Amino acid sequence: MGSEDIGIDRGAVSAVTGALTDAGGSFDQIGRTLPAVVDAGLATEVVASMLATLGGCGARLVGANASLVLTGEQCIATYTGADVAAAERFLVTGGHPDAP
Numbered sequence: 001m002g003s004e005d006i007g008i009d010r011g012a013v014s015a016v017t018g019a020l021t022d023a024g025g026s027f028d029q030i031g032r033t034l035p036a037v038v039d040a041g042l043a044t045e046v047v048a049s050m051l052a053t054l055g056g057c058g059a060r061l062v063g064a065n066a067s068l069v070l071t072g073e074q075c076i077a078t079y080t081g082a083d084v085a086a087a088e089r090f091l092v093t094g095g096h097p098d099a100p
Contacts, residue, residue, distance in 0.1 A: 017072040024065040
């Protein structure tokens with residue numbers, strides 16, 4: 001299978017990166033609603049620890065999500081650039097693979 005057999009649905013990748021961006025915003029918003037101070041009586045320390053863990057995990061999810069979005073966008077850009085280069089080669093060579 002050659003590289004010409006590989007296709008990427010740019011619309012599908014864009015849809016996924018858009019959904020990931022929305023999800024990242026939702027996670028970020030949830031993190032902003034966590035209380036800064038907890039007063040739960042005898043359970044204050046445990047509840048504060050749980051909220052700190054939740055906040056830390058959420059922050060890592062948002063960061064990983066941003067990396068996935070960037071990777072998807074770079075994939076689209078690279079694939080589009082390869083399409084343009086292939087089209088230019090086709091126009092120059094007339095579609096003959098042996099042409100210089």
